[in-house]
Amino acid sequence: MSNSTIIEISDLHKSYGAFKAVNGLSFKVFKGDVFGFLGPNGAGKSTTIRMLLSLITPTSGRIKIFDKDLIANRSTILMKVGAIVEKPDMYGYLSASNNLKLLSRLSGYVATNDRINSVLLMVGLSHRAHDKVKTFSQGMKQRLGIAQALIHEPELIILDEPTNGLDPQGMVEIRNLILKLNKENGITIMLSSHLLNEVEMLANRMVIIDKGKVVVEGDVVELLSGDKMKVTIGTSDIDKANAVLIESGLGHEILKIEGHEIQLQLDQSEVSKVNALLVDNGVQVDKMVPVRSLEDYFLSLT
Amino acid sequence: MNHMWASAVSIELYKIFRRPRTYIGFAAICFLVPLIQIALYVDGETYLEFSLQNLKEAFEFQGELLNGYLATYIILVTLYVHIPFLVTLVTGDLLAGEAATGTFRMILTRPISRTGLLLAKFTAGLIYTSLLIFCMGLLSIIMGVIVMGTGDLIVIKNTIYIFAEDDVMWRLIAAFGFGLLAMWTVAALSFMLSSFAENSIGPIMITMSIIIVFIIISAIDLSIFRTVKPFLFTSHMGSWKLFFEEPVNYNKIGNSALILSAHIVVLISVTLFSFRRKDILS
Numbered sequence: 001m002s003n004s005t006i007i008e009i010s011d012l013h014k015s016y017g018a019f020k021a022v023n024g025l026s027f028k029v030f031k032g033d034v035f036g037f038l039g040p041n042g043a044g045k046s047t048t049i050r051m052l053l054s055l056i057t058p059t060s061g062r063i064k065i066f067d068k069d070l071i072a073n074r075s076t077i078l079m080k081v082g083a084i085v086e087k088p089d090m091y092g093y094l095s096a097s098n099n100l101k102l103l104s105r106l107s108g109y110v111a112t113n114d115r116i117n118s119v120l121l122m123v124g125l126s127h128r129a130h131d132k133v134k135t136f137s138q139g140m141k142q143r144l145g146i147a148q149a150l151i152h153e154p155e156l157i158i159l160d161e162p163t164n165g166l167d168p169q170g171m172v173e174i175r176n177l178i179l180k181l182n183k184e185n186g187i188t189i190m191l192s193s194h195l196l197n198e199v200e201m202l203a204n205r206m207v208i209i210d211k212g213k214v215v216v217e218g219d220v221v222e223l224l225s226g227d228k229m230k231v232t233i234g235t236s237d238i239d240k241a242n243a244v245l246i247e248s249g250l251g252h253e254i255l256k257i258e259g260h261e262i263q264l265q266l267d268q269s270e271v272s273k274v275n276a277l278l279v280d281n282g283v284q285v286d287k288m289v290p291v292r293s294l295e296d297y298f299l300s301l302t
Numbered sequence: 303m304n305h306m307w308a309s310a311v312s313i314e315l316y317k318i319f320r321r322p323r324t325y326i327g328f329a330a331i332c333f334l335v336p337l338i339q340i341a342l343y344v345d346g347e348t349y350l351e352f353s354l355q356n357l358k359e360a361f362e363f364q365g366e367l368l369n370g371y372l373a374t375y376i377i378l379v380t381l382y383v384h385i386p387f388l389v390t391l392v393t394g395d396l397l398a399g400e401a402a403t404g405t406f407r408m409i410l411t412r413p414i415s416r417t418g419l420l421l422a423k424f425t426a427g428l429i430y431t432s433l434l435i436f437c438m439g440l441l442s443i444i445m446g447v448i449v450m451g452t453g454d455l456i457v458i459k460n461t462i463y464i465f466a467e468d469d470v471m472w473r474l475i476a477a478f479g480f481g482l483l484a485m486w487t488v489a490a491l492s493f494m495l496s497s498f499a500e501n502s503i504g505p506i507m508i509t510m511s512i513i514i515v516f517i518i519i520s521a522i523d524l525s526i527f528r529t530v531k532p533f534l535f536t537s538h539m540g541s542w543k544l545f546f547e548e549p550v551n552y553n554k555i556g557n558s559a560l561i562l563s564a565h566i567v568v569l570i571s572v573t574l575f576s577f578r579r580k581d582i583l584s
Contacts, residue, residue: 053411056581075413083411089404093320102316105309106412148408 004031005067006156006188007052012061014047014212021047023212025061029190029205034182036199036206036220037192038294044212045192046086049160052190053083065156079108082154084162088145092134096125096144099133100151109152116151123147123177139170146177157181159191163198171198178202196294200224208294216301228265230296233278234287236260244281250274260286307418314426318392327388327434335377335441342373343449369453370446371470375546377442378474382481382539386488386513387506388434393427394492394505397577402501406582416578424493424570431489432482439478443471457546465546473545480542480555487535487562488513490569497573497580535565 007029014022022044029035039045050056052063054074063070065077090099097116104111111119120126123143128136133144142162149157162178163171179202181187193199199206200220207217216223235241238260245251245264253264266274271290278285318324342349346368397420400406409419455470457463465473488509495505516536519527531537541558544551 050582055407055410056583057579075415078411078413081411085407085411087404089408091317091405092403094317102313103408103412105313106306106409106414108306108309108413 005029006031006033006065007035007190008064008067009048009052010062010064012048012051012063013059014044014051014056015059020212022051022058025209025212025214027207027214027217029188031188032182032186033188033190033205034178034203035188035190036203037190037209038194038196038199038206039192039209040194040294040298043209045194045209046160047212048209049083049085049158049192052158053081053085054078055085079152080155081158082149082152082156083158083160084145084149085160087138087165088141088148090133090141090144090148093132095130095132096120096136096147097129099144100148103148104151107152111151119147119150122150124173138165139167142166142170142174143177146174150181154187156188156190159189161192161194163193163195175202194294196292196297200292208297210298215298224292224297225268228267228300229290229292230255231264231266231271231274232287232289232291233262233264233274233285234260234289235262235278235283235285237283238262240281241278241283244278244283245274248277266290306414307422310414310419310422311425314396314423315429318426318430323395324392324430326391328437330388331434331438331441334381335438336445338377338380339373339442339445339449342368342376346373346450366451366453367456368450369455370443370448370450371452371455371467371474373446373450374442374474375455375457377438377446378477378481378542381438382484382542383517385434385438385481385485387510389431389485389488390492390506390509392430393489394496394509395502396423396427396493397496398499398502398505399496401499410582417574420497420574420577424490424573427489427493428486431485435478435482435485439475443474455546459543459547463546463548465548476545477542480545480559483559483562484535484539484542487539487565487569490566491535494569494573497577533561535562538562
């Protein structure tokens, strides 16, 4: 990754009366990053994103994007930024392509029909280009939201909970698209989420905030390397699996046994070894699902 | 940025004219104007007879008094109180509609400034209002002339005015022009209220309530209201009628135009002041 700074937030505050939604936030996003912006609901993620996009005014602090002060250079900066804030609401009475045409013009960009078609193709909506948006499902609206963030060829995309409200298939599609945009188009992406595993899948760097403050910031792999995840093992031979795990000294890592499932706590590196151990001892493993939750990670930090 | 502003105006107009509610106003005018004219054509003589019954004892009227010009004048008198509702249907929704549907988040993260966007929206609202009044004027005059022909215009106020046929058209055009300024004021009021609301019903209802209350205050001749009356925009909305007096009191018309224009400037300034500072939370 190149080291040039794309977003620099310094000592950012936003208060509503006595309530401090954002309380002294500072972090940096570098060029080429997929930057995870994590925090539980109410941590101040959306407020920060709204400040980054000048939808709300900070109480104090400084935001620099592309090395320029946001307040002094709002228009120049936003020409190179695409965003989704919360759910992407579009004009329901207009078609997908007309929405894109209209929003690109507001960005000072003249989107040709070819550009609109290629962006709609990228998000898998080219077949619905001329349909009114009010007929779209939530997942399609979410994909169109990404299309409007992309239409004017931005250098930075800010996505606020982009997989919210999507079915599992839709989540996978959006995540793949985010990775593709970053890898193939070189777009820097900042995405907020309350799902640690989502950020783990997508981001190279992340910051976790809580109550408007930074809890931890850094490289995703480094931050999560020492963290144990919950792994759910599904098997029809639960007693035998339990016995094998106890025999091999993993008994103290077992969290619970329910029906045909055992849940235990493991390092990422141990997951495949445990799978091999069970199979070698004749246990039929039906599934092995590792889950890392933000709540558990928080607990491990404190 | 001027290019972006012009682009924003055309986008706002495009959005306005892609919504069904925009055509309610045009449909209402296209229904009401011919309805009034047909009614006058069928039963206008009775109406005229009733209006002139006292005068006919003292004067002799010659020529076709029931003509397209009189019909247009009657339409102006009848409809100018109701047109504000058709104006606010669209202008009251310009900002509140975006807040209600959540599209503010989408457009305010674009490079266009809030001032630029707001002025683009207001300009589009003024263009819509102008087209509505133009449609009303054109339909009234053309259809009136086609159905009932032309002739002298008789206007009865405290005194009776009779304008020669060739002295009427400019007065009608000037009256519609002044009416347009009055409707722009209504548009500015509903636009300002729209900036404080999260749905368009509120601004439409409040604008109409304000107009009704102000008209009542303007109409009641009590000393308590006399000091405020000259400053209420509703006291000046009907100044188009001054074009149908002889001599025309241009000072009074100019004063009314100035007060209405001042209202527009103040209302838009308040809208700009609050909207530029508004946190977009919805």
